[in-house]
Each structure stands twice: as C-alpha cells, then as structure tokens.
Amino acid sequence: MCPRPTVPNSDIRRLQDEGYEVEVHNGYLLVHSVPYVTSNLTIAHGIVVSDLNGTLEALGPPRDHQVWFAGEYPCHQTGRPLEALRHSGGQPMWDGFDVQHRFSNKPEGGFKDYYTKMKSYISIIANEAKGLDPTVTPCTWRVIVPREDDNSVFKYFDSASSRANIIPVSEKLEMDKVAIIGLGGTGSYVLDLISKTRVKEIHLFDGDIFSQHNAFRSPGAATVEVLNQRIAKVDYYSQMYSAMRRGVIPHYVYIMEMNLEELSMFDFVFLCVDTGLSRKLISIYLRDKRIPFVDVGMDIQMIPEDCSLIGTCRATLATADKHDHFDQVAPQGDDTDGDLYRSNIQVADMNALNATLAVIKWKQFCRFYSDRFKVHHTTYSVDSHSLTRDATPMGDSVCSE
Numbered sequence: 036m037c038p039r040p041t042v043p044n045s046d047i048r049r050l051q052d053e054g055y056e057v058e059v060h061n062g063y064l065l066v067h068s069v070p071y072v073t074s075n076l077t078i079a080h081g082i083v084v085s086d087l088n089g090t091l092e093a094l095g096p097p098r099d100h101q102v103w104f105a106g107e108y109p110c111h112q113t114g115r116p117l118e119a120l121r122h123s124g125g126q127p128m129w130d131g132f133d134v135q136h137r138f139s140n141k142p143e144g145g146f147k148d149y150y151t152k153m154k155s156y157i158s159i160i161a162n163e164a165k166g167l168d169p170t171v172t173p174c175t176w177r178v179i180v181p182r183e184d185d186n187s188v189f190k191y192f193d194s195a196s197s198r199a200n201i202i203p204v205s206e207k208l209e210m211d212k213v214a215i216i217g218l219g220g221t222g223s224y225v226l227d228l229i230s231k232t233r234v235k236e237i238h239l240f241d242g243d244i245f246s247q248h249n250a251f252r253s254p255g256a257a258t259v260e261v262l263n264q265r266i267a268k269v270d271y272y273s274q275m276y277s278a279m280r281r282g283v284i285p286h287y288v289y290i291m292e293m294n295l296e297e298l299s300m301f302d303f304v305f306l307c308v309d310t311g312l313s314r315k316l317i318s319i320y321l322r323d324k325r326i327p328f329v330d331v332g333m334d335i336q337m338i339p340e341d342c343s344l345i346g347t348c349r350a351t352l353a354t355a356d357k358h359d360h361f362d363q364v365a366p367q368g369d370d371t372d373g374d375l376y377r378s379n380i381q382v383a384d385m386n387a388l389n390a391t392l393a394v395i396k397w398k399q400f401c402r403f404y405s406d407r408f409k410v411h412h413t414t415y416s417v418d419s420h421s422l423t424r425d426a427t428p429m430g431d432s433v434c435s436e
Contacts, residue, residue, distance in 0.1 A: 044094050046149040054174030055157070061129050061187075061202050062087055064149060069157050070164035070171040071109035074116070078164050078171055081106025083156050084134060085149065097152050100141040103134040104160075112166035120159065129202040188235055188280050207401045208232040210302040216240045216290050216317060218268040220252035220386030221331050221348075221393075222307030226272055226283075227254040228394040229305075236282040238301070239269040242289035252383040289313075295320045303400075304328035305393060315367035318353065325355035327400060329393040330365050335380040335417075345418040348385050350392035352400060352411045360425065364412050388415060 047064060051057045056067040066083045073079050084103035089095040101122060109117050122139035138156060146152035161173045213234045215222050218241040229237060245268045250257040255275060269285030276283045288294060290313070298304060304321055306328050308314050314330060321328050330353070335346030353361045392413050399406035410424040 044149075046094060049150045050153060051178070054172075054176045055153075056173075056175045056177045059087070063128070064153065066153055066157060066173070068175045068177070069106075069160055069173045071106060071160045072112055072114070072163045072167060073107050074110055074114055076110075076112075076114050076167065078168055079106060081109070081160070082134075083153060083160070084128070085152060087149070094149060097146050097149055100145055100152070101137060101139045102152070102156050103128070104136040104138055105132070105134045106136075108136060109160045110163065112163045117159065117163070120156075127203045130206050188233060188282050190279060190281070204403055205233060207403045208234060208398065210234045210401075212236045212238060212301045213303045213305070214238045214240060214298060214301045215305045215307060216298075217307035217309065218243075218272055219249070219307065219309060220381045220383065221333065221389045222305065223249075223253035223268075223272060224387045224390030225305045225307060225331075225393055226276065228390060229397070230276045230280055230283065234282070236284055237276075238284045238286060239272060240286045240288060240290055240297075241268045242287060243268050245271040252381050252386050290317055292316060298326065299324055301326060303397060305397070306330040307390075307393075311366045311368045314365060318361060318365065318367070322353060322358045322361070327352070327354045329353075329396050330361070331389050331393045332366060333381060333385055333389055335382060335385060337380065344380060344382070345416075346380070346385070347414050347416045348389035348392065349412070349414045350389065350396055351413075352396045354400065354411075357411060360411055385417065 047057055047059065050066065058065040058067060064085045064087055068080045069083050070078050071081050082105040084105065085097065085101075087094060088098045103125070105125075109120070111117060120138040120140050121136075123137040125133060125135035125137065127133045140156065140159065142155065146155065157173050161171070164171050211234075213229060213236070215225055215229075215237065218226065218239055222241070226237065226239065244265050245257070245262070246265075247262050249268065250262065257271075261271065267285065267287045269287050273283045273285040286297070290298065295317070298317070298320060304317075304326060306314060306317055306321075308317065314332075318328070318330060330349075330351045332349045332351075333346065334348075335344055337343075338345055349364070351361060351365050392415065395404060396410070396413070398404045399410075408424060412425045414423050415421070416423075
C-alpha cells in the first residue's frame with residue numbers, strides 16, 4: 036500500500052508513490068537517501084535538491100535543468116567521477132543544511148516536469164551504485180512529515196528566496212515580534228515590505244478608520260464596498276496580508292502613555308506616527324527599554340508660484356547602543372507649531388520611498404544588507420534629488436546571526 040502523499044502536486048506525488056523519500060521545504064524539493072558510489076568504491080547516500088517554480092497546487096515546469104546535491108561527489112562504479120554532471124560547487128541553503136555540488140545534465144528539449152527532472156538525476160547517480168550492489172535503491176518508502184506548514188509564516192513557500200538561493204540571508208530577518216505604530220501612508224508600505232520577510236509576528240497599532248484618502252496613498256486597491264464598511268485600518272491590513280502569511284496581528288488602539296507597556300515585548304519597532312508629541316513619548320520609552328526602532332517622517336509642501344511640490348522624507352535608526360542623535364534629527368515638538376502635521380501633504384510614491392528607506396535600515400541592522408558606513412539617519416529631498424546620510428558607527432545588536 037502506498038504511503039500517504041505529503042503534498043498535493045501530481046509531479047511530486049508520483050515520486051512519492053514510487054517510493055522515493057520526498058520532502059518539500061523552504062521552496063525546494065528534496066529527494067533523500069539516493070545511493071551513490073564514492074571515490075573509494077563504497078556506497079553512500081545523498082540528497083538531490085531542486086528549487087520549485089510556483090505553488091504546490093500549481094507547479095509550473097522547472098525553471099532550469101540543474102539540481103543541487105548534498106554528499107560527496109558521486110562516481111561511476113569504477114570510482115571515476117561522474118563528470119557528465121559536474122557544474123559548480125556547493126553553498127549553504129538554509130540554517131543547518133548545506134549542499135556540496137551543483138549538477139547540470141540537460142536532455143534534449145529540457146525537462147517538462149519535476150518528476151522527470153528528479154528521476155533523471157537520481158537514475159544517473161543511483162544506477163552506478165546498483166552496479167556495485169544490485170540490492171540498493173533510492174526508493175525507501177519512507178515518508179517525511181512536511182515541515183513547510185509547521186515552520187513557515189507563509190501560506191505558500193518563499194520561491195523568491197529559493198530561486199535566488201539566498202535563504203541563509205533571508206533567515207537573518209526571523210525576528211519573533213515586530214511592531215508598526217501608525218498605519219498611514221508610510222506605515223502601510225512598511226507592512227507591505229516586511230510582510231514578505233520571515234518575521235514571525237507583525238503587530239499593527241492604529242486607532243483610525245481606513246478611509247478614502249488612505250486608499251490613494253497605500254498599497255493595493257480598496258473597493259468602494261470596503262471603504263463603505265468604515266473598518267479599522269489595522270483590521271483592513273491584517274485581512275489583506277493574512278492571505279499571504281500568518282502572524283499579522285491588529286491592535287485597534289493608539290499608543291499613549293497608558294498603554295506604552297504593550298511595546299515592551301517587541302524586538303523591533305517601526306515608528307510611523309505623524310505627530311511630534313507621539314513620536315517623543317514613544318521614542319523615549321523605546322530608548323529607555325533599549326528596544327531598537329526606525330522612525331520615519333515626511334515634510335511635503337506646496338509651492339504655489341510653481342504649482343509643484345517640494346519636500347523631504349526621513350528614516351532614522353535608533354538602537355540600544357546608539358540613540359543620542361535622535362533628538363537632533365527627529366521632530367518632537369508641539370503638533371500645533373505652524374499646523375505642520377495637519378497640513379503636511381502625503382503622496383504615495385514618497386510614502387513608499389520613506390517606508391523603503393526605513394525597511395532597508397532594518398535589514399542592515401539585521402545584516403541582511405551590508406552597511407559599509409553604519410548609517411543611522413537618511414534623508415531624501417525630492418526637489419534637489421539628493422540622498423544624505425550620517426556616518427555614525429552602529430552598535431553590535433543585530434536580529435540574528
């Protein structure tokens with residue numbers, strides 16, 4: 036009797052139904068226990084690995100003809116290396132799993148599906164082992180319990196990382212809890228960007244309703260029916276991004292002095308508020324608690340004589356080890372000063388750029404991106420098309436190694 040399929044895709048099910056030891060993890064297809072001949076004429080077992088193209092319910096054809104291999108370099112039954120497979124060396128694939136070799140053996144016309152692709156490579160490797168011992172087989176009939184649903188925040192695998200082979204880099208963003216305070220134009224784009232990362236929980240804090248003007252400066256395209264529902268911003272965005280991932284948690288409140296303690300549990304905070312006094316209150320608390328955060332701000336103004344806009348967007352990083360610059364660069368004054376915050380214009384592209392600068396800073400803090408100058412404060416001025424930075428050394432705190 037055949038073992039229960041671990042995945043719904045027909046290509047992969049065919050492999051499992053024939054007894055191959057199949058696993059799907061991190062957007063890759065792995066076939067374990069493939070027997071091969073070592074250079075000293077012993078039989079060992081390796082893993083053939085291919086990235087996947089599409090979702091498990093609707094896999095497209097393989098995007099290339101190459102595979103990875105975990106194990107020593109496989110040989111003919113004479114001990115001579117299988118040079119017909121050789122392409123390049125290995126690399127880390129994700130935390131705790133490395134491959135040693137990249138193979139390339141393209142048939143005429145390529146591979147039409149994953150079944151034929153994996154069978155082809157397995158046959159080339161395992162048939163040499165059978166030449167030494169006719170009893171060996173890659174068909175173990177062992178079923179590996181899938182880890183995809185248990186370990187991933189995503190409801191479908193992250194093929195962007197697997198296609199680029201940067202999963203070890205993406206794993207650096209696996210924080211437990213991140214907060215976004217303020218789901219206006221910039222905060223909503225911050226959510227859009229970090230929702231595609233491996234943060235386990237993204238907590239949304241905002242006490243406002245999702246209104247028509249929000250639809251014109253935020254990701255996606257809200258319907259008239261949604262606008263008429265007058266739902267909370269945090270609920271709107273939680274529902275939107277929960278289609279893709281788990282752990283988007285709404286909090287229909289403003290952060291004020293009475294509930295500041297709710298922020299104590301976070302590993303990182305994106306501060307996307309549009310009032311100086313709120314920024315001051317929250318930033319003081321975060322600095323006291325040594326919680327790293329990025330604060331964002333925009334100042335876009337109308338020039339009547341030119342009938343055009345000028346302005347600047349800002350992203351400022353504060354960490355446990357470096358935050359003495361914050362009071363000098365982040366406005367924290369009375370919100371009535373010049374009526375700036377109520378009159379400040381917001382445009383979707385500048386909101387998106389502001390959010391992007393903030394998320395890049397977070398990713399540099401996590402060492403996802405290199406940060407040659409250890410920048411804590413960045414501004415972009417649209418009229419002069421200038422991007423400025425500081426060059427203050429950052430502390431040692433990071434997301435993960």
